[in-house]
Amino acid sequence: MPRYLVLTELFLPTKGGTAVWFAEVYRRLSGKETHIVTADVPGAVEVDASHPNSVHRINMRRVAWLRPESLGMYFNLFFKSLGLALTHRFDAIHAGRALPEGLTAWAVARLTFHPVVIYAHGEELTTWGRGGKYKAMCFALRHADRVIANSEFTRDELIKMDVNPARITLIYPGVDVVRFRPGLACDDLRQSVGVGAAGKLILSVGRLSRRKGFDQVIKSLPALVQAGLDVQYTLIGIGEDQDYLLDLASEHGVVDRVHLLGHVSADDLPRWYNACDVFAMPNREINGDTEGFGMVFIEAAACAKPAVAGTAGGTGAAVIDGMTGMRVDGNELAVTSALHRLLGDPSLARSMGEAGLIRAQAEFAWERVADKTRRLQLQGSQK
Numbered sequence: 001m002p003r004y005l006v007l008t009e010l011f012l013p014t015k016g017g018t019a020v021w022f023a024e025v026y027r028r029l030s031g032k033e034t035h036i037v038t039a040d041v042p043g044a045v046e047v048d049a050s051h052p053n054s055v056h057r058i059n060m061r062r063v064a065w066l067r068p069e070s071l072g073m074y075f076n077l078f079f080k081s082l083g084l085a086l087t088h089r090f091d092a093i094h095a096g097r098a099l100p101e102g103l104t105a106w107a108v109a110r111l112t113f114h115p116v117v118i119y120a121h122g123e124e125l126t127t128w129g130r131g132g133k134y135k136a137m138c139f140a141l142r143h144a145d146r147v148i149a150n151s152e153f154t155r156d157e158l159i160k161m162d163v164n165p166a167r168i169t170l171i172y173p174g175v176d177v178v179r180f181r182p183g184l185a186c187d188d189l190r191q192s193v194g195v196g197a198a199g200k201l202i203l204s205v206g207r208l209s210r211r212k213g214f215d216q217v218i219k220s221l222p223a224l225v226q227a228g229l230d231v232q233y234t235l236i237g238i239g240e241d242q243d244y245l246l247d248l249a250s251e252h253g254v255v256d257r258v259h260l261l262g263h264v265s266a267d268d269l270p271r272w273y274n275a276c277d278v279f280a281m282p283n284r285e286i287n288g289d290t291e292g293f294g295m296v297f298i299e300a301a302a303c304a305k306p307a308v309a310g311t312a313g314g315t316g317a318a319v320i321d322g323m324t325g326m327r328v329d330g331n332e333l334a335v336t337s338a339l340h341r342l343l344g345d346p347s348l349a350r351s352m353g354e355a356g357l358i359r360a361q362a363e364f365a366w367e368r369v370a371d372k373t374r375r376l377q378l379q380g381s382q383k
């Protein structure tokens with residue numbers, strides 16, 4: 001059984017795809033022999049008590065008066081990880097991102113003679129400018145023994161940063177196909193947001209930020225209603241755009257059709273995917289900020305739902321245009337057209353949803369992602 005030292009600031013119960021990725025993959029790769037060093041956050045005790053890996057929580061908060069603000073975080077991460085690497089036997093050190101985890105993992109790995117693997121997710125590669133932070137990120141990625149890219153887009157960005165292509169391995173994120181599956185009871189959820197027998201429900205899941213394109217979905221609603229569709233729109237997530245989205249709904253006269261639910265329970269999330277007719281996250285790039293992959297798309301696919309995605313970033317790995325959904329330029333007209341086509345043609349939506357389900361089960365189950373990660377280590381041990 002492989003043994004890893006995993007450094008990741010993002011881990012359950014923190015929300016988000018990266019946190020889920022590490023919790024799901026390493027529980028399938030190893031038991032207590034794998035040690036995860038991560039941030040101490042509210043609710044951690046309950047998660048750690050049931051997680052099969054050994055989880056170590058440290059203070060990873062930035063301190064405003066330090067220069068840099070992250071100095072204390074690096075210090076805590078380095079010494080905790082170095083202590084574990086010196087007192088346990090590991091096959092490799094894996095880092096959740098280039099900074100802060102990757103740079104720290106590289107230093108610990110070189111001191112303790114371990115191979116180091118760094119994950120790249122896409123958006124961090126295009127939003128950190130060209131200053132000192134960017135240079136530190138490049139150093140960590142270029143000196144890693146292996147870099148895991150979550151999409152072809154991310155792989156191409158890494159190559160632009162002069163990361164050796166031979167050291168890059170493409171591994172898509174995954175989905176729990178037992179938890180996210182079609183056929184879950186959801187009529188009560190549809191009724192709770194006013195979806196009648198002939199009504200349609202659009203669902204979005206994600207941080208309420210501008211690049212996700214949720215504003216374009218809201219803007220599309222008047223045209224969809226005018227076309228004869230009784231449509232409701234539900235958003236799950238929190239973020240800085242909440243007030244903006246509510247104001248936009250009011251401005252366009254659809255406030256009664258837009259439902260911002262915040263966080264929902266873990267049990268209800270798969271049911272919401274089942275409740276919708278179409279999943280939508282028509283993402284776009286804003287000042288370099290883009291979507292590296294979009295795990296929510298494959299959660300929707302695992303529930304047999306078609307998706308509307310943007311053409312920016314790495315969403316082409318998650319949504320195959322014309323087969324499992326539609327990828328469109330993230331503007332109001334294109335988003336409206338895609339939603340109208342899928343909502344107005346249940347047969348098309350059903351066939352795309354079924355294609356997405358087959359692909360999710362065959363290619364994205366967490367067991368498959370874990371196997372690719374395991375084989376990555378085997379390949380490294382054979383060098």
